[in-house]
Amino acid sequence: AQTVTQSQPEMSVQEAETVTLSCTYDTSENNYYLFWYKQPPSRQMILVIRQEAYKQQNATENRFSVNFQKAAKSFSLKISDSQLGDTAMYFCAFMKLGYGQNFVFGPGTRLSVLP
Amino acid sequence: DGGITQSPKYLFRKEGQNVTLSCEQNLNHDAMYWYRQDPGQGLRLIYYSQIVNDFQKGDIAEGYSVSREKKESFPLTVTSAQKNPTAFYLCASRSGQGARVTGELFFGEGSRLTVL
Numbered sequence: 745a746q747t748v749t750q751s752q753p754e755m756s757v758q759e760a761e762t763v764t765l766s767c768t769y770d771t772s773e774n775n776y777y778l779f780w781y782k783q784p785p786s787r788q789m790i791l792v793i794r795q796e797a798y799k800q801q802n803a804t805e806n807r808f809s810v811n812f813q814k815a816a817k818s819f820s821l822k823i824s825d826s827q828l829g830d831t832a833m834y835f836c837a838f839m840k841l842g843y844g845q846n847f848v849f850g851p852g853t854r855l856s857v858l859p
Numbered sequence: 860d861g862g863i864t865q866s867p868k869y870l871f872r873k874e875g876q877n878v879t880l881s882c883e884q885n886l887n888h889d890a891m892y893w894y895r896q897d898p899g900q901g902l903r904l905i906y907y908s909q910i911v912n913d914f915q916k917g918d919i920a921e922g923y924s925v926s927r928e929k930k931e932s933f934p935l936t937v938t939s940a941q942k943n944p945t946a947f948y949l950c951a952s953r954s955g956q957g958a959r960v961t962g963e964l965f966f967g968e969g970s971r972l973t974v975l
Binding site for chain 1: 892899900902904943947949951963964965966967968969
């Protein structure tokens with residue numbers, strides 16, 4: 745079974761600074777996807793970024809980028825130029841390809857952006 | 860606009876009562892999911908459905924029931940057998956063709972259930 749670990753329950757960062765959230769996972773699969781989801785105080789989960797395991801290039805979406813280390817099973821999220829609106833819970837998630845309920849979430853990291 | 864609609868957003872229930880949470884999607888997604896979220900915790904899967912008239916138990920299905928009579932709808936009933944039902948419930952869907960699902964999850968805004 746797959747597991748996802750986020751070792752930082754809470755983090756804070758000053759506005760305009762850069763912060764990195766950690767995520768590690770355990771799987772024997774070779775083909776899978778990894779995601780970072782954001783859950784602001786409004787509670788709706790929003791996709792931040794996704795990474796296909798077969799792609800060596802790290803995914804980037806505006807101020808959000810990932811550092812995907814497949815051999816180390818590590819998938820960290822870097823937020824550049826942090827904004828107050830980035831304050832949220834961030835969940836790392838693993839999805840294996842194929843039939844079944846193949847989505848596993850980590851426990852989350854609460855990020856606070858300070859003015 | 861396409862999306863997932865959950866209702867009600869807030870619900871109060873007395874002990875011993877069953878309640879049903881609604882989830883409707885117009886994204887034409889085959890797969891739908893129900894997750895439970897407790898304070899400070901991640902998401903735990905209750906039930907999921909890959910296609911109409913088929914659904915499977917997740918990790919914490921005891922005390923819950925679902926139906927999938929239409930592609931667009933996946934209601935969740937919290938029964939009186941659920942010992943600690945106070946939680947935030949999230950419905951999600953994602954694209955796929957039949958039994959093979961691909962792509963990320965799309966979420967509704969959630970329903971908060973409080974048992975008095």
